[in-house]
Structure formats: C-alpha cells, structure tokens
Amino acid sequence: MNNIKVEFSIKDLENLSGIKAHTIRIWEKRYNLFQPKRTETNIRYYTTESLQKILNVAFLNNNGYKISKISSLTNEEISKLVNEITSKELQVENHAINSLKLSMLTFNEHLFHKTYNELIELKTFKEIFYNTFLPLLHHIGILWQTETITPAHEHFVSTLIKQKLLLNIEKNNVVEQNKREKIFVLFLPENEIHEIGLMLINYELKSKGYQTIFLGQSIPTESLKDPLSLYDDITFISYFTIKPEREDIDNYLQVFKQTILHNNTNELWILGNMAKSLELNKLPKGISAFNTIKDLVKNL
Incomplete structure (x- = not known):
C-alpha cells in the first residue's frame, strides 16, 4: 500500500515554500502558474508536481526574478534556470534544502543521496551539516508543529542524516x-x-x-x-x-x-x-x- 503523501493543501505549500497562501492564489489567478485539482467534495489540493514547481518558483523569486518573467517560462525552462543558478556556489544550500524537503515528503531516498552527493563534490561534510542539514532540521521542526508533516517524514530524513554522520564519524576514528x-x-x-x-x-x-x-x-x-x-x-x-x-x-x-x-x-x-x-x-x-x-x- 502506497502511503506517500501526494496531495497538499495551499497551507502546506505556504509552510514548505515560505510563500504566503494569499500570494500563491494571486499567482494562480494572474499568471496561471498553478492548476490546483479538486476532490470529489470540491476541496482544492495540489500535486507533488505543483509542490516542486512552487519550490522552484520561490527559489527564482528569492534570487531576483520577477514573477511575470517566471510565469512566461515552461516547467522545463524553470528547472533549467534553477540548475543554472545553483551552479553558483552561494546558491547551492537553498536549492539543496528544497530538494531534501521534497525527498522527505515523497520518501525518496534516491533524491536524498543524489542531493548529498552533489553537495559533497563542492563542500566538506562539516559545511554541509552546518549550512544545509541544520537549517533543514530547524525547518522540519516548524513543519511538524504546523502539521504539514508527520513523525514518519521526520524520522525518514533524520535516519538518512544520521547515516551520513555515522559514516563521517567512522572516518574520524582513524585520526590519531x-x-x-x-x-x-x-x-x-x-x-x-x-x-x-x-x-x-x-x-x-x-x-x-x-x-x-x-x-x-x-x-x-x-x-x-x-x-x-x-x-x-x-x-x-x-x-x-x-x-x-x-x-x-x-x-x-x-x-x-x-x-x-x-x-x-x-x-x-x-x-x-x-x-x-x-x-x-x-x-x-x-x-x-x-x-x-x-x-x-x-x-x-
């Protein structure tokens, strides 16, 4: 049985992206950026694809791109532009945190390891922990308090972070x-x-x-x-x-x-x-x- 969360409320999107629900609704109406679906009882919800898009849109908006410009791009062009920006070292952490949040919400271990491996090519483990893992864990605490995620999500990503810690602690055991x-x-x-x-x-x-x-x-x-x-x-x-x-x-x-x-x-x-x-x-x-x-x- 598949228990992966694939439906998100607009409040979930606000908590995960940092973009206010009111703003998301304006972007929907004015720029047709998102197309929420509806349940049989007419309740709006968003898919995993919408979540990934709002995270990318928020990232571009935070990096100086106007929403009018972003809205003119296709999903593929948005993803390509995000990748271009994240090739600049200063932007790696923000994009990585978004990717790790997505891996947590979809229980996607492959995405977690892919994101980590991309980081470790550019940074030391200590830099990754302080600049990426700790901010992620802080945000996870907020998401848990707002009931955007469940303990299962928190345990999933925490276990993967512990695995990376244990590997690097073991490496330090050879230090004299x-x-x-x-x-x-x-x-x-x-x-x-x-x-x-x-x-x-x-x-x-x-x-x-x-x-x-x-x-x-x-x-x-x-x-x-x-x-x-x-x-x-x-x-x-x-x-x-x-x-x-x-x-x-x-x-x-x-x-x-x-x-x-x-x-x-x-x-x-x-x-x-x-x-x-x-x-x-x-x-x-x-x-x-x-x-x-x-x-x-x-x-x-």
Missing part, C-alpha cells in the same frame, strides 16, 4: 588521538531521543583528536557513575531538546551535581532548546550551558 587526559562522555537524559546534535558534537570532538564515549539516548543519571571509576578528567556533554522539561531542569542539574560531580573536577556541558532558558550565572559549579554547537566547539 591527541595525548590529552580529558575524556568526553556524550549522553542524552532519560526519555530524550533526539541525538543528531549529540552525534555532530561527537564528530567535532573526534575530528580534533579527542577520545569520546558515546552513550546516546535516554541514559539514567545513576548509570553515568560507571566511567568515574576509570577516568579522572571527564567532561559530560548532553543535549536537551525536549527533556528534561523546563520546570524540571533545575532539579535535574542539582541531582547531576550531587551524583556525578561531587568531590571531583569533572564538568557537565549542556545545550539544546530546553537549556536556552537557563540563567548562566545561576548554574551549579562545574556546569556550563552553550547556545550552539559552534559555541561549544570554540570552548575546546
């Missing part, structure tokens, strides 16, 4: 590790499963030659005692995306301080959406919060 005593233990708190950010930090640390212990999702605080008997200088790193919830963070950090950081010089570094509300000057000793992964990396 520095003669440093510091060990980084990377973990997510209980009931937290969003590990892409933590995986990127693991990639950054390994690329700089640090030794890491990656524990991953949903680790009870008590279990973090185990590395303490083996290493003296540990920096624990965690990423709070949805857990612990804001009203529980202070208590979580106090318990962590008493359980893991008591009578030693170890540290805890945290970041993520849930950590952004913390008052830095009120954090327990040994605990630091960072706004972004880049901020954390600068602190190494």
